[in-house]
Amino acid sequence: xxxxxxxxxxxxxxxxxxxxxAIRPAIxxxxxxDAQSFYFLADYHxxxxxxxxxxxQQSTLEIAASWLACGLDPDSVHFYRQSDxxxxxxxxxxxxxxxxxGLLNRAHAYKAAVDQNSAAGEDADAGITAGLxxxxxxxxxxxxxxxxxxxxxxxxxxxxxxxxxxxxxxFNHLYGGDYFTLPEARIExxxxxxxxxxxxxxxxSYDNTIPLWLPAKDLRKAILGIVTDSxxxxxxxxxxxxxxxxxxxxxxxxxxxxxxxxxxADGIAWxxxxxxxxxxxxxxxxxxxxxxxxxVAEPERxxxxxxxxxRRVREIGTPLLRRLRTAVGIRPLD
Ligand code: TYM
Numbered sequence: 001x002x003x004x005x006x007x008x009x010x011x012x013x014x015x016x017x018x019x020x021x022a023i024r025p026a027i028x029x030x031x032x033x034d035a036q037s038f039y040f041l042a043d044y045h046x047x048x049x050x051x052x053x054x055x056x057q058q059s060t061l062e063i064a065a066s067w068l069a070c071g072l073d074p075d076s077v078h079f080y081r082q083s084d085x086x087x088x089x090x091x092x093x094x095x096x097x098x099x100x101x102g103l104l105n106r107a108h109a110y111k112a113a114v115d116q117n118s119a120a121g122e123d124a125d126a127g128i129t130a131g132l133x134x135x136x137x138x139x140x141x142x143x144x145x146x147x148x149x150x151x152x153x154x155x156x157x158x159x160x161x162x163x164x165x166x167x168x169x170x171f172n173h174l175y176g177g178d179y180f181t182l183p184e185a186r187i188e189x190x191x192x193x194x195x196x197x198x199x200x201x202x203x204x205s206y207d208n209t210i211p212l213w214l215p216a217k218d219l220r221k222a223i224l225g226i227v228t229d230s231x232x233x234x235x236x237x238x239x240x241x242x243x244x245x246x247x248x249x250x251x252x253x254x255x256x257x258x259x260x261x262x263x264x265a266d267g268i269a270w271x272x273x274x275x276x277x278x279x280x281x282x283x284x285x286x287x288x289x290x291x292x293x294x295x296v297a298e299p300e301r302x303x304x305x306x307x308x309x310x311r312r313v314r315e316i317g318t319p320l321l322r323r324l325r326t327a328v329g330i331r332p333l334d
Contacts, residue, residue: 003181004029005148007042007082010059011049014066015209016281017202020191020250021154027071029152029186037077038146038313039067041306044082044089044138048131049204064302066212069292074305082142084310087317091141092134094324098170099137107136108159140164144171145317147181155192156201161185175327179320190257191250195243197226213292216282223278224271233269244273251280 006026008018030037041063046056060081072079082088104110110133117126136159143151143164151161161183168180193201196208203209210222226244231237239245239261249257260268260276295302322332 001036002032002034002150003036003038003146003148004150004152004186005038005040005143005146005183006152007040007045007142008063009045009049010041010043010056010063011046012055012059012204013209014063014212015202015204016212016247016250017154017194017196017209018063019066019070019212020188020194022152023067023070025152025186025188025191027067029150030072030077038148039072039077039079040142041081042139042142045135048129048135061296061299061302062213064306065292065295068295068302068305069288071288074309078146078309078313079305080309080313081306084306085145085314085317087314087321088138088141088145090321091145091324092138094328095137095140095144095167095171096134098174099140099167100170103163103166104133104136107133107163108156109135136160136163137167140167143183144168144180145320146313147320148183149181150186151183152186152188154194155187156203158185158187177327179324179327194250195246197222199227199243212285213289215289216286219282219285220275220278223274223281226274228270231267231270233272234267236267237264237270237273239264244270244277248273248277248280251277251284256280 004026006022008014008022014023026037026039029035030039041060043056043060046059050056064079064081067079068074110128113128113132114124117124117128139160140163143161144167151157153161162185165182165184168182172179196202196206197210198206198208200206200208210219214222226247228242228244229237242264245260245264248260252260260273263273263276325332
C-alpha cells in the first residue's frame with residue numbers, strides 16, 4: 001500500500017488555503033484503494049508559532065472537527081495528534097544529530113525571519129527561537145516515522161518535504177539500512193498557492209485568511225473584500241493576474257473555469273465575479289459546515305477518536321524506534 005501522510009499546525013482557525021491545499025486532496029487520496037493514510041494535528045509545531053495555550057487547544061478541536069466534517073473516515077484513516085506520539089520527538093533527536101546545520105540555515109521560514117530582522121536593522125537572529133530553526137527536523141520526523149510515500153500539501157511546504165528526503169537519506173546512508181522511505185510532495189497545480197484577501201499567499205501569519213467555516217453571510221462579505229484592480233464593468237480583465245480567478249479555479253470544474261475565463265475576457269464586473277465565487281465556494285462548503293457545527297460541539301467524541309488513533313499508530317511507530325535505537329547503538333526501551 002502507498003502511505004499518504006499530512007498534517008496541519010494547530011495555531012489558528014483553519015482557512016480556505018488549508019482546505020484546498022491539504023484537506024480536500026488528502027481526503028480524496030484516502031479513498032484510493034491502494035492508500036493507507038496518516039492525517040494528524042501538528043500541535044508540537046503550533047508551539048513554534050504561539051505561546052497561547054487556549055489558542056492551541058481551540059485550534060486543535062477546530063482542525064480535528066474540520067477533517068471529520070470534510071469526510072475523513074476515522075475507521076480507515078489513521079487520525080491522531082502529534083503530541084500523543086512520544087516516538088516523534090525521540091526520532092526528532094536522532095534526525096537532529098544527522099542533519100547538517102547548513103541545511104537548516106537555508107530553510108525558507110528561518111531565512112524569512114532573518115531577512116525581516118536585517119531589514120529592520122536588528123541582529124540577524126533577534127527573537128528567533130531554536131524551535132523555528134529546528135522546524136524542518138520535527139517535520140521530517142512526522143513524515144519518516146510512518147514511512148510515508150506521498151505528502152499532499154500546498155506549495156509552501158515543498159522545501160520541507162525535500163529536507164525530509166535529505167535527512168532520511170542521510171540517516172539511511174550513515175547507518176547502512178533502508179530505515180526510511182523517501183517521501184514525495186503531492187501538489188495540485190490549480191490550488192498550489194491560494195491567495196488571501198490581500199493577494200499574498202493566504203496565511204495565518206499575514207492575517208489575510210478566509211476562515212473555512214464562516215457562516216454564509218460572513219463568507220460572502222469576506223469574498224467581497226478581496227482586492228482587485230480598478231477595471232470597470234465591461235472592461236476586459238486578466239484572469240491570470242486576478243485573485244478572484246485564482247480562488248475560483250481552486251473550487252470550480254474545468255468547464256466552469258473555462259466559462260469564467262471567457263467572462264473575464266467579456267468584461268464581467270468585479271462584483272459579479274465575486275458573487276459567482278461566493279456561490280461556488282458556498283455550494284461546496286455548506287453541507288460540510290453543518291456537520292462541522294455538530295462536531296465542534298462534541299469535543300469528547302473527537303478526543304476519543306484521537307486517542308484511539310494514537311494508540312493504533314504507535315503500534316507502527318514503537319517497533320521502528322526499537323530498530324533505530326539498536327541501529328544507532330543505544331539500548332532499545334523494554
Ligand atoms: P500549515 O498548518 O501552515 O498548513 C497546512 C496545509 O495547508 C496548506 N496551505 C495552503 N495551500 C495552498 N494555499 C495556501 N494559501 C495555503 N496555506 C496553507 C499547507 O501547504 C499545508 O499543506 N508544517 C506544516 C504542518 C506539518 C506537516 C507535517 C505537513 C507538520 N508536519 C508533515 C505535512 C507533513 C504547516 O505548518 O502547515
